[in-house]
Amino acid sequence: MTETKDDTNPSRRSLIGWGGAGLALGAVAAGGAVAMTRTGDDVEPTAAETGAAVAFHGANQAGIATPVQDRLHFAAFDVDTTDRAEFVQMLKDWTAAARRMTAGKTVGDGAYGGLAEAPPDDTGEALGLKPSRLTLTIGFGPSLFAKFGLADRRPDALVDLPKFAGDALDASRSNGDLCVQACADDPQVAVHAIRNLARIGMGKVSIRWSQLGFGKTSSTTPDAQTPRNLMGFKDGTRNIAGTETDRLKKFVWVGEKDGPEWMVGGSYVVARRIRMHIETWDRTSLQEQEDVFGRDKGEGAPVGKAKERDEPFLKAMKPDAHVRLAHPDANHGSTILRRGYSFTDGTDGLGRLEAGLFFLAYMRDVSNGFIRIQRNLATDALNEYIQHVGSAVFAVPPGVRDKDDWWGRTLFSEEA
Amino acid sequence: MTETKDDTNPSRRSLIGWGGAGLALGAVAAGGAVAMTRTGDDVEPTAAETGAAVAFHGANQAGIATPVQDRLHFAAFDVDTTDRAEFVQMLKDWTAAARRMTAGKTVGDGAYGGLAEAPPDDTGEALGLKPSRLTLTIGFGPSLFAKFGLADRRPDALVDLPKFAGDALDASRSNGDLCVQACADDPQVAVHAIRNLARIGMGKVSIRWSQLGFGKTSSTTPDAQTPRNLMGFKDGTRNIAGTETDRLKKFVWVGEKDGPEWMVGGSYVVARRIRMHIETWDRTSLQEQEDVFGRDKGEGAPVGKAKERDEPFLKAMKPDAHVRLAHPDANHGSTILRRGYSFTDGTDGLGRLEAGLFFLAYMRDVSNGFIRIQRNLATDALNEYIQHVGSAVFAVPPGVRDKDDWWGRTLFSEEA
Ligand code: HEM
Ligand code: HEM
Numbered sequence: 001m002t003e004t005k006d007d008t009n010p011s012r013r014s015l016i017g018w019g020g021a022g023l024a025l026g027a028v029a030a031g032g033a034v035a036m037t038r039t040g041d042d043v044e045p046t047a048a049e050t051g052a053a054v055a056f057h058g059a060n061q062a063g064i065a066t067p068v069q070d071r072l073h074f075a076a077f078d079v080d081t082t083d084r085a086e087f088v089q090m091l092k093d094w095t096a097a098a099r100r101m102t103a104g105k106t107v108g109d110g111a112y113g114g115l116a117e118a119p120p121d122d123t124g125e126a127l128g129l130k131p132s133r134l135t136l137t138i139g140f141g142p143s144l145f146a147k148f149g150l151a152d153r154r155p156d157a158l159v160d161l162p163k164f165a166g167d168a169l170d171a172s173r174s175n176g177d178l179c180v181q182a183c184a185d186d187p188q189v190a191v192h193a194i195r196n197l198a199r200i201g202m203g204k205v206s207i208r209w210s211q212l213g214f215g216k217t218s219s220t221t222p223d224a225q226t227p228r229n230l231m232g233f234k235d236g237t238r239n240i241a242g243t244e245t246d247r248l249k250k251f252v253w254v255g256e257k258d259g260p261e262w263m264v265g266g267s268y269v270v271a272r273r274i275r276m277h278i279e280t281w282d283r284t285s286l287q288e289q290e291d292v293f294g295r296d297k298g299e300g301a302p303v304g305k306a307k308e309r310d311e312p313f314l315k316a317m318k319p320d321a322h323v324r325l326a327h328p329d330a331n332h333g334s335t336i337l338r339r340g341y342s343f344t345d346g347t348d349g350l351g352r353l354e355a356g357l358f359f360l361a362y363m364r365d366v367s368n369g370f371i372r373i374q375r376n377l378a379t380d381a382l383n384e385y386i387q388h389v390g391s392a393v394f395a396v397p398p399g400v401r402d403k404d405d406w407w408g409r410t411l412f413s414e415e416a
Numbered sequence: 417m418t419e420t421k422d423d424t425n426p427s428r429r430s431l432i433g434w435g436g437a438g439l440a441l442g443a444v445a446a447g448g449a450v451a452m453t454r455t456g457d458d459v460e461p462t463a464a465e466t467g468a469a470v471a472f473h474g475a476n477q478a479g480i481a482t483p484v485q486d487r488l489h490f491a492a493f494d495v496d497t498t499d500r501a502e503f504v505q506m507l508k509d510w511t512a513a514a515r516r517m518t519a520g521k522t523v524g525d526g527a528y529g530g531l532a533e534a535p536p537d538d539t540g541e542a543l544g545l546k547p548s549r550l551t552l553t554i555g556f557g558p559s560l561f562a563k564f565g566l567a568d569r570r571p572d573a574l575v576d577l578p579k580f581a582g583d584a585l586d587a588s589r590s591n592g593d594l595c596v597q598a599c600a601d602d603p604q605v606a607v608h609a610i611r612n613l614a615r616i617g618m619g620k621v622s623i624r625w626s627q628l629g630f631g632k633t634s635s636t637t638p639d640a641q642t643p644r645n646l647m648g649f650k651d652g653t654r655n656i657a658g659t660e661t662d663r664l665k666k667f668v669w670v671g672e673k674d675g676p677e678w679m680v681g682g683s684y685v686v687a688r689r690i691r692m693h694i695e696t697w698d699r700t701s702l703q704e705q706e707d708v709f710g711r712d713k714g715e716g717a718p719v720g721k722a723k724e725r726d727e728p729f730l731k732a733m734k735p736d737a738h739v740r741l742a743h744p745d746a747n748h749g750s751t752i753l754r755r756g757y758s759f760t761d762g763t764d765g766l767g768r769l770e771a772g773l774f775f776l777a778y779m780r781d782v783s784n785g786f787i788r789i790q791r792n793l794a795t796d797a798l799n800e801y802i803q804h805v806g807s808a809v810f811a812v813p814p815g816v817r818d819k820d821d822w823w824g825r826t827l828f829s830e831e832a
Contacts, residue, residue: 071603071630073760078767115702116701116702116703116706117701117702117703118701118702119698119699119700119701119702120648120702120705120713122648123646123647123648123694123698124644124647124648124649124713125631125644125645125646125647125648125758126644127644127648127714128641128644172765173762187487187603187630187631188630188631188644188758191630191631191646191758191760191771194769195646195694195698195769195771198695198769199695199698202695202699206767206768207763207767207768207769208763208767209762209763210760210762210763210769211762212628212630212760212761212762214487214603214604214607214628214630215541215603215604215607225544228540228541228542228543228544228604229541230539230541230607230611231539231540231541232536232538232539232540232541232543233540278539278611279614279615279618282535282539282611282615283535284535285532285533285534285535286531286532286533286534286535286536287532287533289536290532297536297540298543342541342604342607344489344607344626344628345628345761345762346589346625346626346627346628346761347623347624347625347626349588351494351622351623351624352622352623353610353611353614353623353626355607355611
């Protein structure tokens, strides 16, 4: 594949764009020695320079089956423009920027060189940082389909979430016309990406809410050490792994038979901001904590078993144990791919940390996935210690195939 | 130095404390193979296991001159108890916990073994994680000295901060009787530490406010790549380095001549939550951005110079350039040790990211340090793009000398 000029220069580590100012021209050393030698448009970054970059192009969007990165910045946007062409152009601009940023490059192509009168086309705080496995994943919310004459393209599977028992949803932290999930090993890279998309979208979209996640709570790489959530338990043990093509096909990717056509290769994401009452939890006995999950705290083994990856024996667990109720056997065989992050957002004004799980799950069918399981969790012993305070659902279109493709093309270009 | 039993077991990677539950005894493998072989109290962690741990004991507290770690969790506490003995006991308990956590160990000593009826004495989410250079630094706020009959022990140098031009302080994000700064390379380790201190302090203190910082904005290690703040500029270039003993002595550590005696080897910390108007900033020309700081954006060189570390020539800068006004030459030779972090706390309800700099600075004298410089910054061109929204100042006592010492001993034990 030949790359456009746009794709080859400059990496975040070279920084041609700001060379025009003052005496610094020719001394742009953000990336050290490497940067010094790379002042042209014709130099491909070496593998070592690119570091760990995740491919942006593919049949599915990255950031779903991709091994979970350490940090998250998730943003939901409202669409402000009513001009469809303008919105489509923004999606194209976003795609170009996402393509560059996930490769560890600055947003702009550095062409404005000496134009000190113009605002820089990259905000700059990720300069010198590695790609850090950044993935950017876009989703379209139910409310978007009420706009731009898209009503009849809304997928049947994209249902509005019902009210669940115990929900205490904050409207200002829920819903949205669009979402972008940024995951990276370096939070500065994830924050930089969302901020630059917001900047490019200025006047067309505005950020409705955003959530920073500091620690992954799920693994999609079964060989790695399973991360622990803020309740201290290993989380993601029986998650769908990014390598399990069969289960991904069955539970995560929208197939040709599912339709609509524009969603094939896509998925649906449910986001739930779940507050944990950690002070109460911390005063609970170890036995009760383990009963709540149906697994032991140290090893993560299911009740009656010795090892984390031993097959759970559900009947040995209390009837209201989280794992017993969330397990496929209790949900008509259904399951979801979890990709959540822990959050701590200061305090709640009552002397308590505002902390919890920003739950993210991907699925092929929302009704049979999240809704079914969450309904079954109505009697979950865990509910005493948590509260769902934010909620959103989005249709996640298929991947961007190549350098000419763009986020949302299948939705916006192939109208019936 | 001989260590107490309390100091030798178990590391976060062994996890004896939870062995009593279910069948998992003897199969506690949170740390993999290593953990399996370490089931006794007599095994010292090897250097490789401990990983990067920062020494907790010393003449000064760690977390000031210590090379800046990647992430921050800063918490301010209100004291709820009026019982001095109870408060002192809490400080001792905190010290014991801090000593263990900074060494990468669980809070408890694992002695409760099979007591499944008791709440675990460590919340567990840092199990299996490395010490991650965790430092915990305690400070005492002006309001603490109004309590426990400490009024005449309040240092003269611990002045209340005056109102500065442009301040828009949120009381719920300001002040506090106590503070703990947790810095670590892994945010989960920093969050775990604050949470466990809050848990131990339950009923005696409560969290007033807390702040997560995701990216360091200052370096105290001049050889390392200077980090960039959210305005995209390198920050910390001319900071006091942790190795500059002379400047540390002159500007950071309280000396014997300064007094009070209980503060010798201590310092003062000023915390300012500074909101950045990043949307406005992002629309500003490169030239204006560089004029604001008096440095170029790419390299970080002062106006008219080629390299980041070239000596600034202040007269070449605009009269209202940040560096020109903050430089020691404009402040009677005074300077401070900056140790701030970038933050992003969701959105402000107006479609804008709530992001900025959580400014932390350490100094020997608050009036001659922060207050002098901040007064001089009244005409700073940067003020158009920032707003100070939170503020606090704390007296940071000297270091904990050894295993028998505790946080605050010099204040609480040596009364005149
Ligand atoms: C704060 C809230 C939650 C916490 C702390 C939590 C924690 C856990 C833990 C520790 C496990 C066992 C390890 C594993 O297999 O991953 C687990 C399993 C699971 N959870 Fe949750 N969970 C939460 C909310 C939810 C929600 C809202 C759903 C979906 C509606 C869900 C669905 C699942 C599923 C499907 C499993 C795997 C069950 C199995 O196949 O064995 N969880 N969760
Ligand atoms: C959001 C607010 C701020 C930003 C973005 C910012 C950014 C910067 C930058 C980019 C530099 C130049 C590089 C360096 O030497 O570190 C600098 C220098 C400096 N800043 Fe700030 N700063 C902010 C607020 C403050 C405040 C509130 C103070 C103290 C009252 C302060 C004190 C200093 C000092 C002492 C220097 C070094 C000057 C020298 O010796 O050359 N800054 N700042």
